[in-house]
Amino acid sequence: xxxxxxxxxxxxxxxxxxxxxxxxxxxxxxxxxxxxxxxxxxxxxxxxxxxxxxxxxxxxxxxxxxxxxxxxxxxxxxxxxxxxxxxxxxxxxxxxxxxxxxxxxxxxxxxxxxxxxxxxxxxxxxxxxxxxxxxxxxxxxxxxxxxxxxxxxxx
Amino acid sequence: xxxxxxxxxxxxxxxxxxxxxxxxxxxxxxxxxxxxxxxxxxxxxxxxxxxxxxxxxxxxxxxxxxxxxxxxxxxxxxxxxxxxxxxxxxxxxxxxxxxxxxxxxxxxxxxxxxxxxxxxxxxxxxxxxxxxxxxxxxxxxxxxxxxxxxxxxxx
DNA sequence: GGAATCCGTACCGAATCGGTCCTGTTTCTT
DNA sequence: AAGAAACAGGACCGATTCGGTACGGATTCC
Numbered sequence: 001x002x003x004x005x006x007x008x009x010x011x012x013x014x015x016x017x018x019x020x021x022x023x024x025x026x027x028x029x030x031x032x033x034x035x036x037x038x039x040x041x042x043x044x045x046x047x048x049x050x051x052x053x054x055x056x057x058x059x060x061x062x063x064x065x066x067x068x069x070x071x072x073x074x075x076x077x078x079x080x081x082x083x084x085x086x087x088x089x090x091x092x093x094x095x096x097x098x099x100x101x102x103x104x105x106x107x108x109x110x111x112x113x114x115x116x117x118x119x120x121x122x123x124x125x126x127x128x129x130x131x132x133x134x135x136x137x138x139x140x141x142x143x144x145x146x147x148x149x150x151x152x153x154x155x
Numbered sequence: 156x157x158x159x160x161x162x163x164x165x166x167x168x169x170x171x172x173x174x175x176x177x178x179x180x181x182x183x184x185x186x187x188x189x190x191x192x193x194x195x196x197x198x199x200x201x202x203x204x205x206x207x208x209x210x211x212x213x214x215x216x217x218x219x220x221x222x223x224x225x226x227x228x229x230x231x232x233x234x235x236x237x238x239x240x241x242x243x244x245x246x247x248x249x250x251x252x253x254x255x256x257x258x259x260x261x262x263x264x265x266x267x268x269x270x271x272x273x274x275x276x277x278x279x280x281x282x283x284x285x286x287x288x289x290x291x292x293x294x295x296x297x298x299x300x301x302x303x304x305x306x307x308x309x310x
Numbered sequence: 311g312g313a314a315t316c317c318g319t320a321c322c323g324a325a326t327c328g329g330t331c332c333t334g335t336t337t338c339t340t
Numbered sequence: 341a342a343g344a345a346a347c348a349g350g351a352c353c354g355a356t357t358c359g360g361t362a363c364g365g366a367t368t369c370c
Binding site: 041058062063 | 327335336
Binding site for chain 4: 214215
């Protein structure tokens with residue numbers, strides 16, 4: 001439910017990896033190797049993030065990718081929006097005029113309310129917060145089960 | 156992006172319709188007619204909402220559906236969770252043990268953070284808030300373009 | 311007993327997703 | 341100046357999911 005695509009998952013993994021090494025730049029094969037993700041997907045995802053200006057790219061030999069901004073200034077809202085495309089639609093959201101269900105459909109405005117709530121929630125989380133601090137205290141170790149990508153408001 | 160399915164959209168339309176007439180109960184054909192939605196889908200959606208105990212059903216002749224609880228006590232989190240299924244997974248979220256990416260994947264825990272943020276955002280919106288109050292003041296009329304179902308954190 | 315109504319489930323076409331590949335274009339190195 | 345390294349942009353394909361339909365069964369009212 002309210003699931004993000006695998007590519008978005010990949011994107012976040014890549015971004016956090018970049019955020020963890022701000023001094024370096026990475027090319028696509030390096031990132032694929034270091035994250036364990038399939039190269040073609042990594043490449044595709046990096047392109048997309050660059051187009052949305054979350055990443056800065058450098059072409060040619062010795063080219064590569066780096067964060068376009070400090071990780072603390074990149075919000076998860078921007079990341080997810082960039083990768084999942086601008087909007088998800090059910091039919092009539094962009095038919096910015098009449099709608100045959102108009103009279104039967106008073107919920108329209110309240111979707112904006114939900115949109116807004118989710119948007120704000122994601123805006124409060126920065127990429128810097130997603131990249132885990134390097135833990136040296138063993139007692140504070142977190143349980144890490146694997147890569148997950150569920151956004152589940154399940155109770 | 157982070158899109159809900161059409162069925163969830165339908166479900167919310169149906170629930171708000173029910174919430175707007177708490178005294179009545181409706182059978183599936185009535186709801187389909189009054190909301191303008193296709194009957195088979197309406198039926199399917201109502202069943203699902205019943206199974207998740209958001210609706211109370213009554214079988215047999217003169218049967219029908221009604222809200223299982225007051226609209227103010229039903230949160231959008233519950234509604235969406237009920238219709239979109241409990242969880243959306245990318246591979247290894249339920250492989251509750253090892254994960255081959257374990258060392259490469261420090262983001263796992265932070266997904267919980269995002270999950271939690273979205274969950275809380277949706278928990279703050281009740282069904283009662285989605286069903287628009289009957290407006291008698293023309294000056295306060297809202298612009299209603301149609302049915303929409305985008306959950307877009309686009310900036 | 312019959313009709314109305316909900317319940318479960320199987321099924322199908324269409325769209326989207328995950329993934330690959332190929333052909334540019336740019337830039338560094340020698 | 342030439343060639344290699346790396347990004348850029350699409351086209352393409354199989355598999356899954358989504359939107360929608362249909363049918364047989366169970367339950368309750370009249």
